[in-house]
Amino acid sequence: MTADYLIVGQGIAGSVLAWTLHRRGKKVVLVNSSQRPSASRAAAGIFNPLTGRKLVRTWKADQLFPFLKTFYAEVERELGVQLLHFTNIYRPYRSIEEQNSYLAQTADAAIGQYVAESVDNQAYRPFIHNPFDGLEVTKSGWVDVPVFLEAIRFFFQEKEQYIEADFDYKSLEITEEAVLWNGQSFRKLICCEGPHASENPLFSWLPYNPVKGQLLEVTMDNYPITNIVNQGVFIMPVESNLYRIGATYTWHDIDWQTTEDGKVFLEQKLQGLLKVPYQVVGQRVGIRPATKDRRPLIGLHPVFPAVVIFNGLGTKGVSLAPFFADQFADYLEGRKELDPEVNIERTFSLYYRENKVV
Incomplete structure (x- = not known):
C-alpha cells in the first residue's frame, strides 16, 4: 500500500482533511493542479456565527466555532504561519x-x-x-486562506506527499479494498474538488448548486476601522490600507471571469455604506461549491466503498471543514457515524435513478 488516502483537490476541504488525517498518523498523498482556478484562493475566509438579513445563527455554530479556532491555531503553531484574525x-x-x-x-x-x-x-x-x-x-473573524493553502501544500511537498497534476479518472482502477492510480495503491480515494466536482464521473450525479461570487480589493488612506463592517456588502481589513469588499452571489453564467456588472454592484453597495474615498485595485472571482440543500456532501460512494467524497462546503468552508473533517476521519476509521445531514446517503436515490438501478 503506497498510502492510506489519496486526496484529489487541495482547496480548503482537501487541505483541512489532509492535515486532520496526517495528525491521526495516516499517510496522505495530495494530488492537485494549482493551475486550475480555485474557489478557495478567492475566498475571503470570514467566519461569522450570525448571518443573513434576519440575524440567523449559523448552522451548528456552537460546535463549529470552538473547533475551527482550535484547528487553525494548531496549524499556526505547527507550521509557523498566521492564519486567524479575530475581529x-x-x-x-x-x-x-x-x-x-x-x-x-x-x-x-x-x-x-x-x-x-x-x-x-x-x-x-x-x-x-x-x-x-x-x-x-x-x-468572528477571518482565516487567511491563501496562506493556509500554501503552508499545507509546502508541508506535504516537503514530505514528498504532494503531486502537481490534473487527476485523470480514466487512469484509476477501483477494487473492493483499494484504488490503484499511477502505479500506486491507496486504501481510499477522497474527492475534494470543490466546484470542479461536477466533472468527476464518480460523483457527477450529486445535487450541486454552484454559486459565483466576486470580491473587490480597495485601498483607503483614511479608514481606521479594524472590525469587519457588514451591511449589504462587507468591508474587511486585510493589511495596512488594503480591504476586501464582497460579495456577489449569482447562480447563472457560472464561469471564472470577473465582470463589470459585479464591480458596479459592489461599488453601488459600498458607496451607500462608506463615507470616505477608496480606490479599486483588484477584483477576484470564485465559484463556491454549494449544494441544493445547503449541506456538505460527505461519505462513501454507493457502489465503490474505496471511493469517498468530502465536498460541498459552500460559502462557509473555513468554519465547516475542521469540524466535519474530524467527524469524517472518525467515520473512515469506524469510530462513529456521520451526521445524516451531511452524509451523501441522503442523495443515493439520485444515483440509482441516473444509473437505472432498481
Missing part, C-alpha cells in the same frame, strides 16, 4: 424597525451569546453610514 463584525441597522427586531432577537441566549453588550457607534460614524446605530457580532 468583531459591525452591522449597522438599516432602519428603526430592524434595530428593534435585532435587539429583540438578542434577548434569546442562543443569539445573544454572539452579540457585544455595548457598541461605540460614534467611532464608526465618521467613516460608515450608521444613522440608526448598529450591533457587533463577536466570536
